[in-house]
Amino acid sequence: MPDRNSGSAIDAAGAGLLLTGIERLLGDGGLLTDPGLLDRYSRDWTGKSACRPVAVARPRSTAEVAAVLAHCHAEHWPVVIQGGLTGLVGGSTPHPGELALSLERLSGVEELDVSSGHMIVRAGTTLAVVQDAALGQGMSFALDLPARGTCTIGGNVATNAGGNRVIRYGMTRSLVLGLEAVLADGTVLTSLGTVMKDNAGYDLKQLFIGTEGTLGVVTRAALRLHPEPPERLTALVALASFGDLVALLATLRRILGPTLCAFEAMWDSYFECVLVTNQLARPFSARHAFYALIEVELLDPAHERDRVENVLFQVLERGWARDAIIAASLEESARLWQIRESAGEMLGKLAPTVAHDISMPLDRMESFVEELRVRCDSLLAGRPFCAFGHLGDGNLHLFTALRSPDDAEAMDALVYGALAGFGSVSAEHGVGMSKKKWLGVTRTAAEIAVMRSMKQHLDPRGILNPGRVI
Amino acid sequence: MPDRNSGSAIDAAGAGLLLTGIERLLGDGGLLTDPGLLDRYSRDWTGKSACRPVAVARPRSTAEVAAVLAHCHAEHWPVVIQGGLTGLVGGSTPHPGELALSLERLSGVEELDVSSGHMIVRAGTTLAVVQDAALGQGMSFALDLPARGTCTIGGNVATNAGGNRVIRYGMTRSLVLGLEAVLADGTVLTSLGTVMKDNAGYDLKQLFIGTEGTLGVVTRAALRLHPEPPERLTALVALASFGDLVALLATLRRILGPTLCAFEAMWDSYFECVLVTNQLARPFSARHAFYALIEVELLDPAHERDRVENVLFQVLERGWARDAIIAASLEESARLWQIRESAGEMLGKLAPTVAHDISMPLDRMESFVEELRVRCDSLLAGRPFCAFGHLGDGNLHLFTALRSPDDAEAMDALVYGALAGFGSVSAEHGVGMSKKKWLGVTRTAAEIAVMRSMKQHLDPRGILNPGRVI
Numbered sequence: 009m010p011d012r013n014s015g016s017a018i019d020a021a022g023a024g025l026l027l028t029g030i031e032r033l034l035g036d037g038g039l040l041t042d043p044g045l046l047d048r049y050s051r052d053w054t055g056k057s058a059c060r061p062v063a064v065a066r067p068r069s070t071a072e073v074a075a076v077l078a079h080c081h082a083e084h085w086p087v088v089i090q091g092g093l094t095g096l097v098g099g100s101t102p103h104p105g106e107l108a109l110s111l112e113r114l115s116g117v118e119e120l121d122v123s124s125g126h127m128i129v130r131a132g133t134t135l136a137v138v139q140d141a142a143l144g145q146g147m148s149f150a151l152d153l154p155a156r157g158t159c160t161i162g163g164n165v166a167t168n169a170g171g172n173r174v175i176r177y178g179m180t181r182s183l184v185l186g187l188e189a190v191l192a193d194g195t196v197l198t199s200l201g202t203v204m205k206d207n208a209g210y211d212l213k214q215l216f217i218g219t220e221g222t223l224g225v226v227t228r229a230a231l232r233l234h235p236e237p238p239e240r241l242t243a244l245v246a247l248a249s250f251g252d253l254v255a256l257l258a259t260l261r262r263i264l265g266p267t268l269c270a271f272e273a274m275w276d277s278y279f280e281c282v283l284v285t286n287q288l289a290r291p292f293s294a295r296h297a298f299y300a301l302i303e304v305e306l307l308d309p310a311h312e313r314d315r316v317e318n319v320l321f322q323v324l325e326r327g328w329a330r331d332a333i334i335a336a337s338l339e340e341s342a343r344l345w346q347i348r349e350s351a352g353e354m355l356g357k358l359a360p361t362v363a364h365d366i367s368m369p370l371d372r373m374e375s376f377v378e379e380l381r382v383r384c385d386s387l388l389a390g391r392p393f394c395a396f397g398h399l400g401d402g403n404l405h406l407f408t409a410l411r412s413p414d415d416a417e418a419m420d421a422l423v424y425g426a427l428a429g430f431g432s433v434s435a436e437h438g439v440g441m442s443k444k445k446w447l448g449v450t451r452t453a454a455e456i457a458v459m460r461s462m463k464q465h466l467d468p469r470g471i472l473n474p475g476r477v478i
Numbered sequence: 479m480p481d482r483n484s485g486s487a488i489d490a491a492g493a494g495l496l497l498t499g500i501e502r503l504l505g506d507g508g509l510l511t512d513p514g515l516l517d518r519y520s521r522d523w524t525g526k527s528a529c530r531p532v533a534v535a536r537p538r539s540t541a542e543v544a545a546v547l548a549h550c551h552a553e554h555w556p557v558v559i560q561g562g563l564t565g566l567v568g569g570s571t572p573h574p575g576e577l578a579l580s581l582e583r584l585s586g587v588e589e590l591d592v593s594s595g596h597m598i599v600r601a602g603t604t605l606a607v608v609q610d611a612a613l614g615q616g617m618s619f620a621l622d623l624p625a626r627g628t629c630t631i632g633g634n635v636a637t638n639a640g641g642n643r644v645i646r647y648g649m650t651r652s653l654v655l656g657l658e659a660v661l662a663d664g665t666v667l668t669s670l671g672t673v674m675k676d677n678a679g680y681d682l683k684q685l686f687i688g689t690e691g692t693l694g695v696v697t698r699a700a701l702r703l704h705p706e707p708p709e710r711l712t713a714l715v716a717l718a719s720f721g722d723l724v725a726l727l728a729t730l731r732r733i734l735g736p737t738l739c740a741f742e743a744m745w746d747s748y749f750e751c752v753l754v755t756n757q758l759a760r761p762f763s764a765r766h767a768f769y770a771l772i773e774v775e776l777l778d779p780a781h782e783r784d785r786v787e788n789v790l791f792q793v794l795e796r797g798w799a800r801d802a803i804i805a806a807s808l809e810e811s812a813r814l815w816q817i818r819e820s821a822g823e824m825l826g827k828l829a830p831t832v833a834h835d836i837s838m839p840l841d842r843m844e845s846f847v848e849e850l851r852v853r854c855d856s857l858l859a860g861r862p863f864c865a866f867g868h869l870g871d872g873n874l875h876l877f878t879a880l881r882s883p884d885d886a887e888a889m890d891a892l893v894y895g896a897l898a899g900f901g902s903v904s905a906e907h908g909v910g911m912s913k914k915k916w917l918g919v920t921r922t923a924a925e926i927a928v929m930r931s932m933k934q935h936l937d938p939r940g941i942l943n944p945g946r947v948i
Contacts, residue, residue, distance in 0.1 A: 203872035205905035214684035266736035402673035435675040
């Protein structure tokens with residue numbers, strides 16, 4: 009067993025032997041040990057540098073994943089599982105002494121069936137590749153998030169990714185029809201059924217969706233597809249109050265039903281900061297308190313475009329909204345979406361920063377943001393405090409610019425501490441390392457005990473993403 | 479510990495003492511022991527008589543459920559959990575020596591919030607009560623199935639019930655926001671969050687959805703509501719071939735998108751049998767090979783009713799369908815639905831019968847039914863063999879009239895045996911006792927081993943619905 013605290017250097021002869029064993033399993037290019045190559049596997053999208061992994065195993069098949077895990081299980085060797093490394097909670101960056109298991113070579117679309125509406129893809133396939141493959145056949149894989157070009161389906165499943173269209177399509181969980189995963193000891197569980205209805209025994213795939221690689225490694229997924237609508241309408245609405253924002257959401261939900269597929273809220277604090285920081289064109293001449301970015305799927309575009317315009321016109325006429333833009337082209341739609349989607353770019357430019365991803369009932373959200381803003385006033389000393397989120401899901405994002413990275417913990421305490429009793433410390437980003445100590449705000453002691461006992465039961469040697477989540 | 483093979487008679491002094499303990503926990507009316515009262519708890523909707531339970535515990539609160547289970551756990555006493563007893567797989571009928579735990583007194587709606595779109599209900603509440611409470615506020619709880627007046631939310635969750643609107647809203651799993659459940663040892667897990675996005679740690683509610691009461695007892699659920707559409711359109715379409723049926727589904731999905739909320743297929747074998755057996759009015763003068771019962775949610779009724787009519791008109795004109803009726807009133811809609819929903823009534827009248835609920839990819843379904851019909855020919859000797867189902871989900875129901883109940887096993891072998899490699903032995907009814915021996919057709923040995931190990935881990939004394947599912 010290698011020394012788990014040895015950092016990136018392979019100093020023990022035993023460790024060398026273990027790596028030789030894995031190299032033999034994976035063949036040429038299957039195991040990376042060159043320190044220069046390992047850097048890429050040492051950090052995620054938070055940019056925080058963790059240590060290098062001992063080595064990176066890059067299996068090309070489920071059987072190779074199983075062989076690597078069986079090997080590590082036998083040797084009690086801890087493994088960190090890596091997809092696209094776009095996480096924001098430190099769940100996939102190595103701890104000292106860990107072997108990285110990257111799914112990057114286990115990629116590709118295996119099957120796409122338009123008539124039944126499913127595809128089967130390997131875990132290391134990026135979300136964008138999956139989306140494009142579906143679109144190429146007139147279908148849509150409905151999961152969508154800014155990291156689409158880099159994040160992988162395996163990571164999306166392991167973290168139960170959310171994104172922009174949850175109010176219409178749900179989280180990743182609701183888009184997974186079947187799954188193949190490998191347990192810590194190398195046991196392969198293949199359940200790649202493609203029908204929507206299958207109640208034959210426990211639905212084991214749920215064990216691997218949203219458990220962040222702590223109970224098994226996702227290797228393939230059967231995904232649910234929907235017909236791509238003939239057209240999408242994007243609109244940006246400016247509003248005077250949070251109440252108006254909530255009322256607009258309720259109105260659109262009632263009138264547009266499931267064709268409303270995104271309702272992204274932005275506080276002025278976010279909107280101004282992203283326009284200035286990323287030098288984006290100002291869509292409205294005046295400033296407003298709130299903004300909603302809306303996407304509607306048009307099934308019958310000629311008629312429904314008029315209908316949405318009509319609704320927005322009435323909302324403006326009655327004073328429930330202050331201004332509105334309906335994108336007239338795909339380019340204009342992309343420009344409006346950029347205001348929302350370049351949040352990550354803004355965050356990078358404002359460093360040091362801290363990001364929070366939380367959820368709560370809608371009727372608590374306005375006062376939560378206002379009270380938090382007051383409470384963190386002295387900590388920020390005038391630096392940006394940006395609120396935005398997927399309003400329809402109760403999901404709030406907070407981006408805060410700090411004087412020093414050392415202030416992040418104090419900010420965490422202010423945000424998560426204020427959530428006790430009604431909110432969740434993670435809406436869609438997961439727990440990883442950075443929210444682990446706050447899990448008790450959202451989960452009861454009894455729940456956390458059951459999570460720990462499941463982990464202990466399914467991974468008794470604690471080799472899969474040890475120390476993460478719980 | 480009571481003798482588990484003692485049948486319904488409480489013969490051991492020890493058992494008497496245990497019951498006294500439970501009676502003390504539950505108070506007046508909380509424990510039924512009178513043999514006359516126990517009959518009602520001895521059978522489900524299959525009508526097959528099982529033995530009486532030793533007694534029926536009827537807790538009124540989560541704390542009382544926890545106390546009963548802690549008691550039974552301490553005494554290694556097996557418990558069968560009962561909701562509305564509308565199951566069809568023998569999952570909730572007592573085995574000799576079991577205590578029945580009925581949730582019938584733990585009922586009622588605790589909370590209904592229109593703006594956030596959720597309600598919190600107790601497990602023993604019937605589905606109809608939940609639906610009506612939502613409708614009373616202009617909202618819809620989208621789960622819908624013929625047993626709605628009797629089945630309970632706890633049972634719906636425990637069996638991951640499906641029903642008529644799965645193509646639009648998914649199974650029960652996708653309508654559950656939060657859950658409260660009690661483990662075998664009496665530990666209460668309360669996770670009644672009401673937001674759509676919560677990735678803070680393992681989603682423990684998945685352990686209790688669709689596991690048929692073998693891992694815990696559901697006591698309360700936070701349910702997702704959708705706005706009730708202003709109007710629903712019901713249509714019945716007659717078709718000449720299975721290919722036309724599949725093409726119609728694809729066409730409607732593409733044109734109507736998520737507003738298509740039901741697509742129920744009926745083979746002529748079912749259609750004729752249900753009309754004759756239940757003496758229903760004949761909707762078409764001619765006979766056809768297939769029928770599709772369609773429900774569309776109209777968001778903008780004036781425009782969309784025309785649109786659906788137009789689509790059906792074109793389908794008829796091109797010869798893709800033979801005839802079609804659009805219901806002109808709620809009464810007519812109810813009459814059309816009755817053809818599909820009185821399947822259970824028909825089944826009762828044709829006894830002895832056997833019912834199968836399976837799923838498979840759509841492109842296998844036609845030949846599956848045809849080949850099966852040939853293979854069971856000698857077994858049926860001219861008796862009805864009725865095929866129908868929720869086509870959009872790959873869910874097929876088969877109702878077969880038998881010469882003798884003894885032939886059911888041979889029929890099971892024909893149906894389930896033919897599914898190996900591509901289908902599921904249970905689409906929506908669960909496994910219970912009747913499909914347990916066939917689980918291996920759909921699940922691998924590795925999967926079944928993990929299910930067993932989870933059961934052993936979470937219920938080490940095997941007191942919850944012992945012997946069911948796995």
